[in-house]
Amino acid sequence: MVFVFLQIMGGSVRKAFLGTTDLSVSMGYPNQLENSEVQSVIKSFYEQAKEVQVKIGTVSSDLSSTRKAYETGADYVVLVGSSFIMREFTKFVNDVK
Secondary structure (H helix, E strand, O other): OOOHHHHHOOOOOOEEEOOHHHHHHHOOOOOOOOOHHHHHHHHHHHHHHHHOOOEEEEEEOOHHHHHHHHHHOOOEEEEOHHHHHHHHHHHHHHHHO
16 A cells, blocks of 8 residues: 555665655645544554565654654654754743743
8 A cells, every 4th residue: 555656666665754744634634643544544654664674754843753753663753953943942032031
């Protein structure tokens, strides 16, 4: 199902990237990453990638979602630094006030 493209590529794919927000939008649940159906498909992607020995990862904007991605099965996570830095800076400024 999910990795039909691997057959097309003749098994030459070694890494994949899962855009979870894009996936949630495509499924009709925009930005609802915690939706049970979305989570089920995400987990399925990770499981199928492991079955065919493809490293699969995603993107994250904070440490808790990074941790969750690894726990769910991601092999790598790209942390969007600008979002993380801005959020932490805002917290710092609010604490100083």
